[in-house]
Amino acid sequence: MSEGQVKSKFDVQTIETTGHDPWADFREVEKLSLEFTQQYRHSLGKYSKFFIELENKKFLATQCGKCEKVFAPPRPLCPDCLDITIWKELAGTGTLETYSVIHFSPGTNDDVRQLETPYVLAYVLLDGASTLFPHVLKTDLDSIEMGMKVKIEYTDEPVDHPIHLMHFVPLEDE
Numbered sequence: 001m002s003e004g005q006v007k008s009k010f011d012v013q014t015i016e017t018t019g020h021d022p023w024a025d026f027r028e029v030e031k032l033s034l035e036f037t038q039q040y041r042h043s044l045g046k047y048s049k050f051f052i053e054l055e056n057k058k059f060l061a062t063q064c065g066k067c068e069k070v071f072a073p074p075r076p077l078c079p080d081c082l083d084i085t086i087w088k089e090l091a092g093t094g095t096l097e098t099y100s101v102i103h104f105s106p107g108t109n110d111d112v113r114q115l116e117t118p119y120v121l122a123y124v125l126l127d128g129a130s131t132l133f134p135h136v137l138k139t140d141l142d143s144i145e146m147g148m149k150v151k152i153e154y155t156d157e158p159v160d161h162p163i164h165l166m167h168f169v170p171l172e173d174e
């Protein structure tokens with residue numbers, strides 16, 4: 001293939017060497033700024049009762065009737081026994097098992113975007129639960145200690161998603 005010969009319709013190098021631009025009449029590009037919003041309905045399915053009771057300031061886990069493991073967040077099925085679980089209210093106190101300090105918000109929804117960074121994502125073993133529950137821990141960063149006792153605090157403020165009806169705070173703030 002000799003220099004300047006068209007190798008492909010879209011070969012920019014060839015266009016530069018031949019000086020021929022087949023797209024010349026289409027190079028003027030207009031850019032528009034458009035906004036896209038979408039409303040949709042999302043079912044919380046078998047987890048609905050958990051979120052409904054958050055509005056009533058109650059924290060529900062589920063328990064397997066066979067192995068008696070308590071799942072928080074709730075699971076409709078025990079992953080070990082495959083039994084359908086039953087709802088069980090927990091007191092809402094627990095222990096900080098691990099945490100991350102978040103400096104850059106993932107911004108997945110307005111509630112998260114509105115959180116002032118840095119904020120703390122805590123993994124809490126709620127009293128009476130067998131699994132860790134992840135959520136925001138609102139406290140002074142300097143006061144965080146592994147193993148500290150925390151409790152659920154509920155909000156009366158309007159939220160985009162019912163999971164933001166709750167967060168953790170240190171228990172001693174009571």
Ligand SMILES: [Zn+2]
Nearest residue numbers: 064067078081
């Ligand atoms: Zn089980």
